[in-house]
Amino acid sequence: MFDLSNLLIPAFLFFALGVLASVVRSDLRFPPDLAKALSIYLLVAIGLKGGMELAQADLGVAFGAVLVALALGFGLPLIAYLILWRLGRFDPLNSAAIAAHYGSVSAGTFLVAIAFLESHGVAYESYPVIMLAIMESPAILVGLFLAKLSRQSAAVDVAEAVPSENGETRRMILDSLTNGSVILLLGGMLIGYVADPGALVTIEPFYTEIFMGVLTLFLLEMGMEAGRRLEAFRQVGLFLTGFGLVMPLIGGVFGLLAGHYLLSLGMGGTTLVAVLGASASYIAVPPAMRLAIPEANPSYYLTLALGITFPFNVVIGIPLYYGAAGWLAG
C-alpha cells in the first residue's frame, strides 16, 4: 500500500526540494507572480482536459458528481467547525475561518494526485475535475454564514458595521462564485467540451506535453512556501496540528465513500474524490477569509492548509487514499 516508490515522482521530489530550500534559508526566489502564472496554466490545462473527456462521458454521472461535490463542499466545513469549536474549544470566528479551508479544495494537491496516478499508469475519470471547480466556493459561503452566526450570537454591534458590511458580504458571495480558479476551471472545461476536436489538437501539445514540467515548478514554489510555514507550528499548537493531520483523513474517508459508492468511479476517480475531500485550500479561500473574517488569525489557517495538511496529503495522504480506493475496488 505504501512504499518509497510512491515518493519518487518528480512532483513530490520538487516539492521536497522547495521545503529543503526554505529550511536551509536558501536565497532561491521565484519572480513575483510566477506561482500565479503557473497556476493559471495548470488550471486551464486540467479544465481543458476535463472538458474534452466530458464530451465523451455520461452527463448523468456528471450531474451526480456535481451533487456530491456540493454535499462535500457544504458538509465538510460544518464537520470541521464542530471539531474545532466543540472539541478544540476554539473561538467561533477562528473555527469558521479554518473550517472554510477544509471544505474547499487544493488544486495543487489534486494535481499531485494526478501526477501520482499517471506515474502508476492508473486511468481516472474526468468527473473529479468538475467536482474540483464546484467545490472551490461552497465552503467560503459556509464560512461566511458561520461567522455571521457567531457575530450575531455574540451580540456584536452589527448596526454600526451594517451599511458597509452587508454590501461587502454580497460582494464576497459574488467573488466566491466568480473567483479566478473557478472561472479558469469551468471556462477551460466548457471550451474543452464545446470546441471542435480538430481545432483542439492544435493546442493540445501546449497543455499536455509540458504539463508535468510546469507542475514541478509550481510545487517547487509551494514547497518553499510550506517550508516557511514550518516555523509557525509553535504558534498553531498541538490541537491544531493534530487537526491538520486528522481532518484530511476524515474528509478523505467521505470522499472515498462518495467516489466509490455514490458515483461508482474506478480506482483512479475514487482516489481523486478522496483527495478533494481531504485537501484544504490555500489559494482561493485564504484571501476570502481575510476579507470576510478579519478577526481570525491568518497564521492559523495558512499554516494548517499549506504547512501541515498539504505536505501530509502529498507524502502520506495520496498513497493512502489510493490504497484505500484499491481496496474498495477489490
Next chain:
Amino acid sequence: MVATEPGKQIHVVANGERERRLIETAQKYGASGYTVWDARGGGRTGDHTGTLDADRNIYFVMVVTEENLEQMLAALERMMGRGHRLAVWVTEARVLPRPA
C-alpha cells in the same frame, strides 16, 4: 520660493484584498488621488511574501487636506475595529498645486 499647499499624507500597509475598499474610502473622504504599490513584509501574523494572494500586501498612499484628515482616519479606524489588519500613519506633505 515655490508656492505649495499644506496636506496630510496618509500611508496604509494592508492586505491586498483591502485595496478596493481603500480606494472607495479615499474617494469618499476627499482624496484627489491615490497610489498603490505591491509590498512584502512581516509582522505579528507572520511573513507576507506575496506568493499567495492571502499573503499579498499593498502600500497605499493618499494625500488629503487637514479638513478631511479626521474623517479619513475615522474610516480607517473603523476598518481596523472590524478586525482588518492595517498599519496607518500620517506625515506632513507640501503639495505642488496643479497649474490652472
